[in-house]
Amino acid sequence: MGLLTFLILVPLAGSVMVGISGRWAHWPRRLALGFSLVVLVLAALLWARFDPAQAEYQLVESLRWAPSLGISFLVGVDGMSLFLLLLTAFLTPLSVLASWESIQEKTAAYYALLLVLESLMMGVFLALDVFLFYVFWEAVLVPMYLLIGVWGGERRIYAAIKFFLFTMGGSVLMLVGILFCYHLQDVQTGAPSFDLRLWQGLVMSQDTQQWLFLAFFAGFAIKIPIFPLHTWLPDAHVEAPTAGSVILAGILLKMGAYGLLRFAVPLFPEGARTFTPAILTLAVIGILYGALLAMVQPDLKRLVAYSSVSHLGFVVLGIFSFDVAGVEGALFQMVSHGLSTGALFIMVGMIYDRRHTRAIEDLGGLKKSMPRFAGVFLIVLLSSMGLPGLSGFVGEFLVLLGAFQTAPPFAVAAALGVILAAIYLLWMYKRVMLGEVKNPANDHLPDLSRREGMILLPIVILILWMGVAPSTFLRPLDGTVERFVSRTPSGALEE
Amino acid sequence: MGAAALVPVLILVTTAVVIAVGGAGRAVGDRFPSAGLAWLGALVSVLACLRMWGHRLRALGMVDADAFSLFLSLLVLFALLLTVPVAKESLARQKLEQPAFYSLLLLSAAGMLLLVSSRHLVVIFVALETMSVGVYALTGWARDRISSLEASVKYFFYGAFASAFFLYGIAFFYVVSGSTDLAGIEAALLARGHDLGALPVVALALLLVGFAYKIAAVPFHMWAPDAYQGAPTVVTAFMAVAVKTAAFGALLRATGSLLTLGEEWRAVLWVVAVLSMTLGNLLAIVQDDIKRLLAYSSVAHVGYLLVGVIAGGVAGRTAALFYLLGYSFMTFGAFAAAIALGRRGEENLSIRSWGGLGWTHPLPGVAMSLSMLSLAGIPTTVGFVGKFYLFGSAVGEGYIALVLIAVINTLVSVYYYLRVVMVLYMGAPVPHPGMHPLGLGLRLPLLVSSLATVVLGILPGPVMALARRAALELF
Numbered sequence: 001m002g003l004l005t006f007l008i009l010v011p012l013a014g015s016v017m018v019g020i021s022g023r024w025a026h027w028p029r030r031l032a033l034g035f036s037l038v039v040l041v042l043a044a045l046l047w048a049r050f051d052p053a054q055a056e057y058q059l060v061e062s063l064r065w066a067p068s069l070g071i072s073f074l075v076g077v078d079g080m081s082l083f084l085l086l087l088t089a090f091l092t093p094l095s096v097l098a099s100w101e102s103i104q105e106k107t108a109a110y111y112a113l114l115l116v117l118e119s120l121m122m123g124v125f126l127a128l129d130v131f132l133f134y135v136f137w138e139a140v141l142v143p144m145y146l147l148i149g150v151w152g153g154e155r156r157i158y159a160a161i162k163f164f165l166f167t168m169g170g171s172v173l174m175l176v177g178i179l180f181c182y183h184l185q186d187v188q189t190g191a192p193s194f195d196l197r198l199w200q201g202l203v204m205s206q207d208t209q210q211w212l213f214l215a216f217f218a219g220f221a222i223k224i225p226i227f228p229l230h231t232w233l234p235d236a237h238v239e240a241p242t243a244g245s246v247i248l249a250g251i252l253l254k255m256g257a258y259g260l261l262r263f264a265v266p267l268f269p270e271g272a273r274t275f276t277p278a279i280l281t282l283a284v285i286g287i288l289y290g291a292l293l294a295m296v297q298p299d300l301k302r303l304v305a306y307s308s309v310s311h312l313g314f315v316v317l318g319i320f321s322f323d324v325a326g327v328e329g330a331l332f333q334m335v336s337h338g339l340s341t342g343a344l345f346i347m348v349g350m351i352y353d354r355r356h357t358r359a360i361e362d363l364g365g366l367k368k369s370m371p372r373f374a375g376v377f378l379i380v381l382l383s384s385m386g387l388p389g390l391s392g393f394v395g396e397f398l399v400l401l402g403a404f405q406t407a408p409p410f411a412v413a414a415a416l417g418v419i420l421a422a423i424y425l426l427w428m429y430k431r432v433m434l435g436e437v438k439n440p441a442n443d444h445l446p447d448l449s450r451r452e453g454m455i456l457l458p459i460v461i462l463i464l465w466m467g468v469a470p471s472t473f474l475r476p477l478d479g480t481v482e483r484f485v486s487r488t489p490s491g492a493l494e495e
Numbered sequence: 496m497g498a499a500a501l502v503p504v505l506i507l508v509t510t511a512v513v514i515a516v517g518g519a520g521r522a523v524g525d526r527f528p529s530a531g532l533a534w535l536g537a538l539v540s541v542l543a544c545l546r547m548w549g550h551r552l553r554a555l556g557m558v559d560a561d562a563f564s565l566f567l568s569l570l571v572l573f574a575l576l577l578t579v580p581v582a583k584e585s586l587a588r589q590k591l592e593q594p595a596f597y598s599l600l601l602l603s604a605a606g607m608l609l610l611v612s613s614r615h616l617v618v619i620f621v622a623l624e625t626m627s628v629g630v631y632a633l634t635g636w637a638r639d640r641i642s643s644l645e646a647s648v649k650y651f652f653y654g655a656f657a658s659a660f661f662l663y664g665i666a667f668f669y670v671v672s673g674s675t676d677l678a679g680i681e682a683a684l685l686a687r688g689h690d691l692g693a694l695p696v697v698a699l700a701l702l703l704v705g706f707a708y709k710i711a712a713v714p715f716h717m718w719a720p721d722a723y724q725g726a727p728t729v730v731t732a733f734m735a736v737a738v739k740t741a742a743f744g745a746l747l748r749a750t751g752s753l754l755t756l757g758e759e760w761r762a763v764l765w766v767v768a769v770l771s772m773t774l775g776n777l778l779a780i781v782q783d784d785i786k787r788l789l790a791y792s793s794v795a796h797v798g799y800l801l802v803g804v805i806a807g808g809v810a811g812r813t814a815a816l817f818y819l820l821g822y823s824f825m826t827f828g829a830f831a832a833a834i835a836l837g838r839r840g841e842e843n844l845s846i847r848s849w850g851g852l853g854w855t856h857p858l859p860g861v862a863m864s865l866s867m868l869s870l871a872g873i874p875t876t877v878g879f880v881g882k883f884y885l886f887g888s889a890v891g892e893g894y895i896a897l898v899l900i901a902v903i904n905t906l907v908s909v910y911y912y913l914r915v916v917m918v919l920y921m922g923a924p925v926p927h928p929g930m931h932p933l934g935l936g937l938r939l940p941l942l943v944s945s946l947a948t949v950v951l952g953i954l955p956g957p958v959m960a961l962a963r964r965a966a967l968e969l970f
Contacts, residue, residue, distance in 0.1 A: 065956070066955055067956070069959070106854065131883075134874070138874040150921050156921070157917055160921070161913060161917065164913060165910060168909055172902035172906050173899075173902070175886070179886055179891075180890055183890050186891070
């Protein structure tokens with residue numbers, strides 16, 4: 001067992017410990033924080049041991065699992081998964097801290113589920129065996145379902161079941177696709193296997209590729225979510241507890257984009273090519289539609305949720321530009337969005353803790369009593385908007401750059417989304433933070449506490465770091481992304 | 496020769512007789528340890544089965560103890576081992592405990608063992624009756640409850656119908672082939688070549704109708720919801736798990752030889768499978784009584800299991816056998832949890848009334864939730880691995896449309912399975928006076944079935960290998 005297995009097992013072990021620590025009042029959250037920090041250290045270690053020069057999977061570990069069925073516990077990491085793993089390890093302790101005061105009931109179960117979720121998300125990003133991937137992918141639904149359904153807001157049950165059914169609806173189609181590939185692998189090589197690396201050598205007709213791509217795409221598109229499959233997202237986000245929203249927006253949505261990068265496109269490049277125009281259209285619609293909807297939301301959390309739809313549209317645009325810059329931009333944007341949107345959800349949660357409302361019209365002039373809060377909020381918001389010097393800019397810029405190379409009309413339309421984002425975010429900032437205090441309840445609110453500062457500071461540092469020195473984060477991507485692009489339709493054409 | 500292959504059956508019958516004689520005339524609550532004896536008998540029978548594993552024994556030329564029959568016999572016996580302690584605890588609550596109960600339970604289990612061990616249609620018929628008669632009586636065990644009696648009568652009449660169909664089928668086969676042995680029939684029919692005529696088709700149809708009744712496949716499922724609901728819950732659990740296993744096992748064995756006769760039977764089974772899962776799932780959505788919900792869910796699961804039969808081959812039958820095993824544990828867990836959630840003196844089977852109970856009753860809550868997730872086919876449970884392999888075998892044979900229908904059905908089923916989890920953990924707490932304290936008789940079966948559900952979901956390999964070995968006997 002190596003480092004990668006520990007990334008999956010440590011949080012799992014932590015969840016067991018947390019689960020049985022329930023009788024001692026403060027121990028669940030302390031233990032959860034401790035274990036998630038250990039995972040963070042392990043992830044940092046992973047980064048240190050990662051060799052950016054290598055394009056193939058690294059630190060691969062393989063354990064026999066059900067050999068007669070060709071299933072193995074096969075994990076590995078490459079540039080695509082590295083930063084998503086780091087993001088997972090980074091956001092989980094912050095989610096624990098964000099729940100520190102606001103979750104008072106059934107804390108042991110809550111933190112245990114949070115750690116289970118972390119373990120499963122790690123598994124999703126690490127698995128190189130498709131069966132293993134699917135197990136993690138589906139299993140993620142259960143803790144998230146419970147987090148939303150038990151600790152969520154008023155309409156939590158509706159939101160939880162909607163989340164579960166939507167995502168599972170896509171996954172079952174993907175399951176049929178997986179079974180079919182497995183069968184092909186068995187027929188073509190005589191040895192059943194779920195090893196992703198072997199699946200890339202499968203021979204398929206154009207027709208088969210199209211169907212299989214659609215099956216996989218269904219599973220991933222709902223998770224991202226791509227317009228018009230996004231309707232579960234605002235409900236889930238609004239009803240989820242803060243930590244749930246952070247993880248949902250920060251990591252779960254990325255699982256969909258990651259799935260496209262890791263499975264759907266490389267396995268079925270011809271299928272992907274057929275549908276690229278349609279997908280680009282949907283991505284751009286998502287960018288603009290999400291932004292327009294965000295603009296008119298009366299609820300802060302809903303606004304952030306719709307902004308996610310818009311931002312994830314950029315990710316899809318970048319992936320399907322099949323250009324090195326575009327794909328790197330998409331990956332960069334995934335991490336950056338995880339940070340900034342995570343921070344936004346956390347801060348909306350902080351406002352809610354103080355005012356017990358998220359309605360924009362009830363707020364206003366918060367900057368007066370919470371200057372530090374307002375400052376951090378602005379940085380995060382500007383990053384989300386794509387201001388140069390902050391992380392959000394790099395991602396969006398690269399995505400647009402890539403898209404201009406291969407799909408200029410879509411890039412032009414998407415660029416409009418950047419402007420719309422500036423409008424809805426700044427307008428929201430004005431209505432919430434600036435102006436006179438009209439409602440006396442907004443006066444004399446406590447500014448950031450030390451715990452809250454501790455949550456936000458690392459995020460702000462990372463946002464600045466990624467914005468100022470993006471090459472640190474882009475270099476490890478190079479090899480992997482070039483390998484990805486060389487296998488995509490446009491890459492094949494160039495050869 | 497010799498009767499060694501019959502030893503597990505004989506052990507059960509002997510124990511049943513001992514309990515019946517020893518317990519006769521004793522009052523309720525008397526100290527005669529009928530439950531303990533029954534459990535011991537089942538355990539000894541398990542040991543006998545394990546001893547025979549790897550040998551191929553045949554008794555009286557009609558009963559085989561091969562890997563296939565031993566695999567299913569062990570499944571039935573495990574169900575028995577789980578049922579007896581639950582019965583002791585739950586019947587004592589309802590003041591229904593009597594030695595005769597265990598006696599009948601063992602006799603019907605003996606019938607099941609015989610049912611899965613025979614290649615001879617007449618023996619299969621006798622075994623089917625032995626199994627059924629016991630279960631009819633057990634279904635009506637709560638004599639002061641009219642619904643229990645109604646269930647028993649309904650079950651009996653439908654069962655009698657099924658038997659008649661079955662017997663007719665055997666008669667036709669005998670007319671055609673002069674044999675009632677599966678191998679003999681197959682050989683005789685193969686010798687006739689392509690021109691089979693109408694009779695074998697009619698015979699097979701009648702046989703399949705009989706089986707369809709027993710396993711509650713649409714359109715012969717109508718008895719199931721009422722019988723499930725009316726019977727004492729522990730009997731329902733036994734019925735849902737053991738009866739289904741045994742009847743489905745016999746179906747697998749019979750179809751293994753007879754379905755080679757014509758491809759069109761796959762088309763018929765295809766329709767039955769699709770109807771079973773679709774109707775079962777749609778009707779389960781609107782149920783509030785957990786037993787009715789599980790009844791319709793069992794109908795849906797017959798549909799999934801038939802996918803394996805349709806796919807055929809080693810893979811399809813291995814998948815069906817493995818799924819039967821997984822299904823046994825998850826279903827038993829659900830019923831046992833439902834019993835554990837009962838109030839003092841009465842059963843509490845309305846899902847609506849379980850609000851928040853998952854938090855106050857962790858063991859039944861977790862067991863029920865795991866069962867539901869497993870029935871829904873969510874990963875890390877045996878239900879997922881089972882479905883994966885079942886549907887995989889069908890994809891391998893080219894039944895893509897069938898698998899698509901099946902996965903969409905799975906999606907529908909998630910809705911009602913999750914509803915149970917939702918009520919248990921997210922529902923508003925319902926005032927819940929006087930819960931029974933859980934005795935070991937419920938705790939252990941709950942633990943065992945929950946553990947099996949998860950462990951087999953994570954490490955299916957070894958058991959899958961056993962199922963494969965059992966499936967290979969069908970060729």
